Amino acid sequence: MGSALKLRSVPLAAALTLAGCAHYEAVPVDTQALARQRETARLDEAAVAGEVRRIAPGADLAPWQWNKLSLLAAALLYNPDIAAARAGIETASAQALAARQAPGSTLTLASEYAHDTSASSPWLLGGALDVPLDIGGVRKARIAGAALAVDDARYVYADTLWSARMAIDRALIESIGSTERAGLYHQLADLRARQLAAMERRVTAGAASRTELERVRAEGADAARLASDADHAVEAAKIALAAAVGVPEAAFPNADWPGFADPAPLPLQATSREQLRQAMLARPGILRAMVAYGQAEQALRGEVARQYPQITLSPGYTWERGLVKLPFNIGLALPPLDLNRHAIAAAEASRSEKGKQVEAAVASARAAVDSALSECAAARLALQHVREIELPNAERLAERADREMAAGAINRVDWASAKAGALTARINASDALVRVHSADAALEDALQRPLSGPELLMAQDRGSKE
Numbered sequence: 001m002g003s004a005l006k007l008r009s010v011p012l013a014a015a016l017t018l019a020g021c022a023h024y025e026a027v028p029v030d031t032q033a034l035a036r037q038r039e040t041a042r043l044d045e046a047a048v049a050g051e052v053r054r055i056a057p058g059a060d061l062a063p064w065q066w067n068k069l070s071l072l073a074a075a076l077l078y079n080p081d082i083a084a085a086r087a088g089i090e091t092a093s094a095q096a097l098a099a100r101q102a103p104g105s106t107l108t109l110a111s112e113y114a115h116d117t118s119a120s121s122p123w124l125l126g127g128a129l130d131v132p133l134d135i136g137g138v139r140k141a142r143i144a145g146a147a148l149a150v151d152d153a154r155y156v157y158a159d160t161l162w163s164a165r166m167a168i169d170r171a172l173i174e175s176i177g178s179t180e181r182a183g184l185y186h187q188l189a190d191l192r193a194r195q196l197a198a199m200e201r202r203v204t205a206g207a208a209s210r211t212e213l214e215r216v217r218a219e220g221a222d223a224a225r226l227a228s229d230a231d232h233a234v235e236a237a238k239i240a241l242a243a244a245v246g247v248p249e250a251a252f253p254n255a256d257w258p259g260f261a262d263p264a265p266l267p268l269q270a271t272s273r274e275q276l277r278q279a280m281l282a283r284p285g286i287l288r289a290m291v292a293y294g295q296a297e298q299a300l301r302g303e304v305a306r307q308y309p310q311i312t313l314s315p316g317y318t319w320e321r322g323l324v325k326l327p328f329n330i331g332l333a334l335p336p337l338d339l340n341r342h343a344i345a346a347a348e349a350s351r352s353e354k355g356k357q358v359e360a361a362v363a364s365a366r367a368a369v370d371s372a373l374s375e376c377a378a379a380r381l382a383l384q385h386v387r388e389i390e391l392p393n394a395e396r397l398a399e400r401a402d403r404e405m406a407a408g409a410i411n412r413v414d415w416a417s418a419k420a421g422a423l424t425a426r427i428n429a430s431d432a433l434v435r436v437h438s439a440d441a442a443l444e445d446a447l448q449r450p451l452s453g454p455e456l457l458m459a460q461d462r463g464s465k466e
Helices: 002-019 031-040 045-055 068-078 080-099 137-204 210-245 273-281 284-305 341-407 412-447 456-465
Strands: 106-113 123-132 310-320 323-325 328-333
Touching: 045 068, 068 080, 068 137, 068 210, 080 137, 123 328, 137 210, 137 284, 137 412, 210 412, 273 341, 273 412, 284 341, 341 412
Parallel strands: none
Antiparallel strands: 106 123, 123 310, 310 323, 310 328
16 A cells, blocks of 8 residues: 555656646747837937936937937946947856856656565556765866856956947047048048139139049049048948947937047056056956966866766665665766876866967057057147148148139139148148057057046946945
8 A cells, every 4th residue: 555655656756847838939030020029110319318327327418409419328237248248248148147056966766566375466666866976176167167157258248338439439539530530531532623613614714724624533533432422431430339329320310420639649648557557457358368267277176076076976765565665876987997087188288378368468459558558659649730830831832822812823723723722731631640549548548447528427327336
């Protein structure tokens, strides 16, 4: 009777166990719906303003007045790469929790029938549970490796967020610069058209040669081409800016883009080398290399622990023809014949490789910072030269041409040449200013931290809370 009760309880226990199990549910991805959603995505002004208040409570954002901070806040809401990286943190965190769980036990059920008339029952029923002991270096290495994976996911998120920030910054710089450049090139194209008309009249009158006419015609065609290229650059910059935020270009209706601020002094000129070094070492790329080294360290720790036998406890129960037995076994999973030496050597080599990769990441970051600082200085010198020498000289020549034209001392062709020189100098000044802002962005990218702009409010707010 007792054995029958035990046999009936086994299916009941199995049913209760299955009832508590999670069930698989398919969640297919509809790429067509995603594409349609991408095409019709629009910015929610209230949501963006709320995100700005969340990340930088001290910032003041006027409706639809965009700057780097508000665009970054919009990217936090709409950029799919940032959303995917954020989901990666959740995945790594879930895997870290799973890594803390010990390996499952193994249940073995046995039965035997013996046609023995002398025994009280012909049946033998039993079961054994194999429980591996999840202790020591193997467990610690597994848990530590999973925790490092969470850190790596956080650094991936930071790197993705920074990449989106830099894409926004560069697209904004290109958009502002291209818009100003397009306006100047259109003025130059109109001026060249007037010059061409004047030259054609002079050729008709016999006062100029065909060679001079073709030269002016070529200059006019070149100015028209540059104006068209600048218009396309404006459109491309707007598309790139919308892509960096994570929405189509149509999501920015009547957006008010800020103009260029006058360049600040050379960034970091008052920063000590130690502060510069600490900022550089905080780059997510270097931190990810350090995480990879830590994971290699934990992998080596696990391989060292596997050179020792892994213990498994096996308690059991046996009902043998009316006699109850309680066996208890200890199992040892022995290491390979080489005592895991080859696996340990491979883990040591991997750790050494990751260490070299950390050195390479630090060296690359150092070179990037030095190159960016050099470009910042060179760009400022170029801007200074254009503003203090080239532009004033061209503008003085244009003013003199206005006076001489009014006095009848020069013809309209020569006057247009002088005015074109002034416009060209203004274009060069605009390009030099774009170069300065691009160089500052490259320095921020090398350090991977903002050096100016409204984003600094984020650090100030964070510091006040801490």
